[in-house]
Amino acid sequence: MTVPRVLFVDDEPRILDGLRRSLRGKRRGWELTFAGGGAHARELLAHGSFDVVVSDMRMPGMDGAELLSYVSRNHPEVARVVLSGHIEPEAIIKVAVASHRFLSKPSDVDGLIGVVEQLLIRTSAGHQSAARRLAGAVPAIPVLPQNAHELNALQAPEADLSRAVRLASNDIGLTAKVLQLTNSRVFGPRPRNSSVESIVHAIGLPMIQSVAAAGQRLWPHDPWAPGSATLLETTWRHAVATASLVEQVASPANRPHAQAAALLQDVGRLVCLAVGDGDGTADLDLEAGTRDGVPFRDVGVELLHLWGVPMPVITAVAQRDTPQRPEASGLGVASALRAAHLLIQETDAGDPVAGTHPSELGVLLSHPQLQARPMDWRQAAEDASRHAELVACGSGR
Amino acid sequence: MARILVVDDDPSIRSLLTDVLKLEGHEVAIAVDGLAAVRAVEAVDPDFVILDVMMPGLDGFAVLEAIRRLEGAPVPVLMLTAAAESAANARAWAGGADYYLAKPFTADAVLDLIDGVLAQEVRVGDL
Numbered sequence: 001m002t003v004p005r006v007l008f009v010d011d012e013p014r015i016l017d018g019l020r021r022s023l024r025g026k027r028r029g030w031e032l033t034f035a036g037g038g039a040h041a042r043e044l045l046a047h048g049s050f051d052v053v054v055s056d057m058r059m060p061g062m063d064g065a066e067l068l069s070y071v072s073r074n075h076p077e078v079a080r081v082v083l084s085g086h087i088e089p090e091a092i093i094k095v096a097v098a099s100h101r102f103l104s105k106p107s108d109v110d111g112l113i114g115v116v117e118q119l120l121i122r123t124s125a126g127h128q129s130a131a132r133r134l135a136g137a138v139p140a141i142p143v144l145p146q147n148a149h150e151l152n153a154l155q156a157p158e159a160d161l162s163r164a165v166r167l168a169s170n171d172i173g174l175t176a177k178v179l180q181l182t183n184s185r186v187f188g189p190r191p192r193n194s195s196v197e198s199i200v201h202a203i204g205l206p207m208i209q210s211v212a213a214a215g216q217r218l219w220p221h222d223p224w225a226p227g228s229a230t231l232l233e234t235t236w237r238h239a240v241a242t243a244s245l246v247e248q249v250a251s252p253a254n255r256p257h258a259q260a261a262a263l264l265q266d267v268g269r270l271v272c273l274a275v276g277d278g279d280g281t282a283d284l285d286l287e288a289g290t291r292d293g294v295p296f297r298d299v300g301v302e303l304l305h306l307w308g309v310p311m312p313v314i315t316a317v318a319q320r321d322t323p324q325r326p327e328a329s330g331l332g333v334a335s336a337l338r339a340a341h342l343l344i345q346e347t348d349a350g351d352p353v354a355g356t357h358p359s360e361l362g363v364l365l366s367h368p369q370l371q372a373r374p375m376d377w378r379q380a381a382e383d384a385s386r387h388a389e390l391v392a393c394g395s396g397r
Numbered sequence: 398m399a400r401i402l403v404v405d406d407d408p409s410i411r412s413l414l415t416d417v418l419k420l421e422g423h424e425v426a427i428a429v430d431g432l433a434a435v436r437a438v439e440a441v442d443p444d445f446v447i448l449d450v451m452m453p454g455l456d457g458f459a460v461l462e463a464i465r466r467l468e469g470a471p472v473p474v475l476m477l478t479a480a481a482e483s484a485a486n487a488r489a490w491a492g493g494a495d496y497y498l499a500k501p502f503t504a505d506a507v508l509d510l511i512d513g514v515l516a517q518e519v520r521v522g523d524l
Contacts, residue, residue, distance in 0.1 A: 183517075192444060194470050251495040252465060253473035253514075311516045329475075329510060330496040368483075368497075372490035 004120050005031045005048065009041045009055040009067065010083075015105075022109040030116075038062025042070060050078050052119050054103075054112070057084035057095065065091075068098035069139075076137030077129055079119035079306060083107060089207065093214045096177060097139040100306040102184040123305045123318070124298040131294050134272065135303035141173030141267065142219040142274045144236050145229070146392055151212050164208045165200045170240050170391055172270060173215050174208070175263050180307035181211070193310070195256035196263075223274045225284050232273065233392070234351055235266045238341075241349035241388035245381055246340035250333065251369065254312070258336045261316035264309070265341065266351075268300020289353060297321065323360050331369050339364040343377055347385035398422040399515050402443035404434040404460065405477070406452045410500075414447060417504040423511075431455025435463045443472060445511055448494075450478045450485055458492055465493045473514050477502065 010016050016034045023032060033050070035041040037059055045053070053071055057064035068080045082099040095102055101115050124131035143151055150167050153159060168174040175196050182199050200208055224232060243262035250258035272291035275282040282291055289296045301318045316334040326335035342361040344350060364370070365377055401423050403414045415425045426441045428434035432455050438446065446464065450457035457476055464474065475496040476489040489497050496510050 192470050193473075198470065251490075252471040252493045253495045256470065312514070329498050329506070330494075332513060368486055369490045372487040 003029065003031045004052070005033065005050045006116055007033045007035060007041060007044060007050045007053045007078075008083075009035045009038065009053065009059070009064070011037050011056065011059040015056070019112075023113070026109060026113055038064075038067040038070075041067055045071065045075050045078070050075070052079045052081060052116050054081040054083050054116070055099075056105075057082055057087065057091065065094040065098045072098065072137055072139060077133040079132075079136065081115060081119070083112070090210075092181070092207070093210045096181055096211065097214055097218060100136070100180075101308050102181075104185070118308075119306070121305070123301045123314075124294070127294040127298055130292055131298045131302040132306075134291060134294060134299045135268075135306055138271050138274075138303055140215040140218045141176055141270055142223045143171075143173060143216055144232055144270070145222075145224075146233060146236055147171050148216075151216060154212055155209055159205065159209070161201065161205050164205055165197050167212075168200045168208060169196050169243070169259075170263075171212075172236070172239060172263055172267055174212055175260055176267060176304070176307065176309070177211050177215060178203070178208075179260060179309045179313070183308045183310060193253060193256045196260060198256075219274065220276060223276050225273050225275045225282065225286075228273045228286065231286060231353075232270070235269055237349045237385075237388045237392055238344060238351040239263050239265060240391050241344045241347065241381075241384045242337070242340045244387045245344060245384035246336055248373075248375065248380055249331070249340045249343075249370065249377075250336035251330065254331075254333045254336060257310060257312040257333045258316065258340075260309070261313045261320075261333060261337045262340060264300070264304065264313065265317055265320045265337065266296070266300065267303060267317070268296040268298065271303055272296045272299055321354065323357070324364065326364070326367055328368060331364075331367060335364065335367075339367075339370070340381075343381035344385060346378065347381050349385035349388050398424065399444035399511070400424045400426065400441060401511070402426045402428060402434070402437055402441055402446045404428045404431070404437075404447065404452075404457070405449040406430060407449070410449070410477075413504065414507065417508060418511075421508060421511075431457070431460045434460045438464050438467065438472065444515060446472055446474045447507065448474055448476050450476055450489065458488055461489070461492045461494060475507070475510055 008019050035044055038061055055064045055067055064082055071078055071080055080099040081101045082095050083103045085105045122128035122132050154167055178196055178199050243259045246258045246262045247255055284291050304314045312333040316337040319334045324335040324338045342357055345356045401418050403411055405411050406429055411427055418425050426437055428437045431452050448457045448460055473495045476494040477498055477500055478485045479500050486497055498506055
């Protein structure tokens with residue numbers, strides 16, 4: 001195995017010395033490189049391959065956000081961490097789009113090592129570096145055409161928090177970004193298992209408006225690959241329907257993660273279908289569900305991992321297409337998502353790519369956790385499918 | 398590591414769970430009856446609750462009901478019953494339990510559940 005290479009960037013020699021000293025004893029397995037500024041860091045990146053870059057935000061000349069944006073465009077395979085002192089609310093958005101993870105100074109060295117070690121793990125079994133490169137380049141998830149109108153309305157003077165909650169709970173990109181920010185402790189301690197709804201309430205309307213606006217600014221008007229319109233529509237409707245149904249399928253404490261996983265289940269597909277200005281370099285195979293030969297799901301899971309989304313959400317998304325055999329002790333998040341997904345597959349909100357699995361669904365529905373509830377699950381799935389259609393109609397015009 | 402609340406009137410179960418959880422590095426709070434359990438959930442704000450069903454006074458079902466009425470993010474609850482009794486099982490699920498084990502259970506079964514629920518970060522070989 002090659003030695004992991006980590007690049008630290010800070011304009012204060014004192015900070016770099018401190019990092020060098022505290023990491024020396026702890027990390028024999030890493031090759032550490034230190035740069036005193038953005039220009040030096042760019043030079044180093046051009047001449048050597050790094051796994052992770054950890055940068056300060058406020059630096060003279062090229063600041064951290066500028067440097068990390070440069071890295072995301074030119075070295076998307078390098079994971080990006082901001083290590084910074086207090087960040088003004090206005091700068092949070094810059095951090096959120098430039099970096100994958102955020103650490104505040106002073107940060108204990110174990111916390112820093114933990115985050116870097118995390119980012120050294122590549123989740124894709126068969127396409128480690130290709131999945132990292134595709135996922136690493138993504139600053140935000142582009143807005144789906146179906147949700148663009150709602151997102152614009154969020155910026156209107158009469159927009160309120162309840163609209164923001166409704167929008168964020170149905171928007172794949174906002175859900176992902178909000179989870180990334182909260183789990184990086186940008187807004188304080190890491191929440192246990194908060195729903196997107198409660199996070200939106202906690203961070204407030206102006207912050208959600210900024211996050212949404214940044215997501216829209218980062219992509220050209222129509223970044224989607226030619227011929228993908230129907231697939232985008234299907235993907236979104238399936239995600240919204242599954243999220244609505246899984247709210248009833250999952251147990252109370254697993255519900256927030258299950259809903260997030262439902263909404264994010266095909267985030268990899270969205271990311272891969274967003275080809276930007278369409279320079280023709282993306283090798284997309286819609287039939288096989290791959291970009292540059294990497295399965296959409298691998299890219300999505302790697303993205304969620306880079307963004308530090310909670311583990312139960314990542315596991316559930318990773319196992320969305322894996323047959324589940326839950327223990328009698330409980331469905332957990334992954335089996336709840338799989339059950340809701342398979343139920344929705346039998347409705348109009350089904351995803352034609354994924355197919356139906358009636359016998360597995362039968363086993364899941366006979367689980368004591370679901371048997372104990374007086375529910376007609378197929379009827380609930382039809383209702384969720386209709387709900388998703390209404391959401392799509394409501395926001396499309 | 399996590400803060401875990403163990404609720405059981407049986408001292409042997411309490412000490413077994415406390416020992417294995419502490420060995421894993423968890424912080425353990427104890428409640429010996431239902432009333433103390435409801436108070437402890439509010440006072441301790443645990444990351445995970447292990448809740449026995451059969452207790453004198455306020456039983457596990459009543460405690461679960463009270464916990465689920467609390468505001469904020471719902472705490473994960475594992476319910477334990479004395480026998481593999483399907484009525485208790487169904488009642489636990491209907492009452493909003495997240496996990497369920499029938500006694501006798503193994504310490505490993507409990508630890509695996511807690512690990513899966515509380516793991517925040519991806520580990521090698523997990524996916």
